[in-house]
Amino acid sequence: APAKTEDFAQSIPAGVYAETVLDVTHYTDRLFRFTMTRPQGFRFRSGEFAMIGLMVEGKPVFRAYSIASPAWAEELEFFSIKVPDGPLTSHLQAIKPGDQVLMRKKPTGTLVLDALTPGRRLYMFSTGTGIAPFASLIRDPETYEKFEEVILTHTTRDVAELKYGFDLVHEIQNDELLKEVVGDKLRHYPTVTREDFEYRGRITDLISSGKLFTDLGVPPLDPAIDRGMICGSSAMLKDTKELLEKAGLDEGANSKPAEFVIERAFVG
Ligand code: A2P
Structure with missing residues (x-):
């Protein structure tokens, strides 16, 4: 059973924020989204990730999570997989509004606009929960100052897993600002690989075939024109990276901006 708030507060490790869960949405038996309070003074760049955690049997357990909300937002949003025996997600999937979630103080990551050289069209290639950093970036005005066109691809096993992305785009289209x-x-x-849908297939196959x-x-x-960001499973990262390199794009980093970037810290 989760510790009572008082016990919990006493056991929070140093250098870690303890934030309050505001909202939880379950999409499927594999996916959910949650929002929590943003600590005062916590700064991040859209597209970065943070270490998110819970106290499990008296010990803090952390895992890398892309921050899905944009840098300007008041709340922090995350999109998560539920791994049945996952050391963190098996517990995290049970959180309710009012619960506390831990977050290490320093965000980091390579899926940031600063790691790309100027271009005209930005591709964001994602599978599964890999859409999370792009949920942040597509709500950041800076993305549209830097690029004339932004293409978000999202590939999942089935249509139900696309819902987070559809909701997001809908939210943007209905937000006055x-x-x-x-x-x-x-x-x-959006494309799916294991069910019937208008757009089908792995993004790698759709790139290869044109x-x-x-x-x-x-x-x-x-x-000369296109830039890319990739977020998904390690196999997806590797295969997509190969295709971009074949097209003549080079991989960049914070210290050396180039034509595309990958998030290696991201798993699943
Ligand atoms: P597939 O159904 O053919 O495995 P998951 O939920 O397992 O992370 O998968 C998310 C999506 O990523 C699925 O549609 C899956 O397709 C696809 N995928 C898995 N491996 C790769 C890869 N190496 N390259 C591109 N897409 C992949």
Whole structure:
């Protein structure tokens, strides 16, 4: 059973924030989203991740989570997988509003606008919960100051797993301030691999075959114009990276901006 708030407060490790859960939404038996309070003075760049944790049997257990809310937001949002025996997610999936969640104080990450050289079109390639850092970036006005077109691809096993992404795009289109900034620059390309749907297949296959570009009515990848960000499982990262490199794009980092970036800390 979770510790009482008083016990919990006494056992919070140093250098860690303890924040209050505000809202929890379960999408499927594998996916959920939650929001929590943002600590005063906590700064991050849209696209970065933080270490999120809980006290489990008296010990803090942490895992890397991309912050899904944009840098300007008052609350912090996260999109999570539920791993049945996962050391953290088996407990995290049971959180309720009012519960406390731990967060280490320093956010970090490579899926940031600063790690890319200037370009015209930004591709965000995601699978599963890999959409989380892009949920942050597509709600950040800076993304649209830097790019004329933003293409968010999201591939999941089935249609139910796409809902978080659809809700997000809907939210942007209905937000008075954001819709002004975003205009028609944001394009959402959802696909599924294990169920019938309008758009089907792994993103890697859709890039290789060129179907992604035909469907969107854009030219093939061009290192002079296109930039990319990739977030998904390690196999997906590796395979997508190979395709971008084949198209002539180079991998960048915070210290050395280039044409595409990958989040290696992200798992599952
Ligand atoms: P598939 O159904 O063919 O495995 P998961 O939920 O397991 O993380 O998968 C999310 C999505 O990522 C699924 O649609 C899955 O397709 C796809 N995927 C898995 N491995 C790769 C890969 N190496 N390259 C591209 N997509 C992948």
